[in-house]
Amino acid sequence: MSQSATEALQAHVDVVEETYEFCLAYAAKGVNAQMAASNDRLVRERLEKMEATLVELPGAFLALAEERAAQNGDRYRAFIEIMRRDSAAGLAAVQLVLAQPGITSQMVDNLNGMIHLRALLTDVFLLDEILRPDAVQAPHTPPADDTERPAQTPPAEAE
Secondary structure: OOOOHHHHHHHHHHHHHHHHHHHHHHHHOOOOHHHHHHHOHHHHHHHHHHHHHHHHHHHHHHHHHHHOHHHOHHHHHHHHHHHHHHHHHHHHHHHHHHOOOOOOHHHHHHHHHOHHHHHHHHHHHHHHHHHOOOOOOOOOOOOOOHHHOOOOOOOOOOO
8 A cells, every 4th residue: 555645745744853853952962073973873863864855855745736736736836846945955964964974963053053954844844734734733812903902101291
């Protein structure tokens, strides 16, 4: 039995989100170059998994668009191009980190902070919302309009 386009894309989204969260924790550990030389196996494995995912992510989203072609699939095409660019930029950054002999916390912190990775994460968060529209979310409190604000007392005039 083959995996649906939705399931395949969701698996890629999960890898990106989980790797990002793992990297946040790794960045906080304070792993320096000496420690990283023998202690970066887990972060390296996560980044290698993300590397493979970033290669496949745009194609997985394209497959979803084609699956939904009868339901506005053409509206997905522009975003697919954005996803390709953001995935390629994120992939290049991940590959650069993986090319290092030891992955330090500072490297991972800088990777997490890169605008290219942030753009990719925002893409993935949007996809996650599209894929899970019924997910439990915190209740939204609409902003107060002007009629609900307390009246301001004008300043007292000097006598």
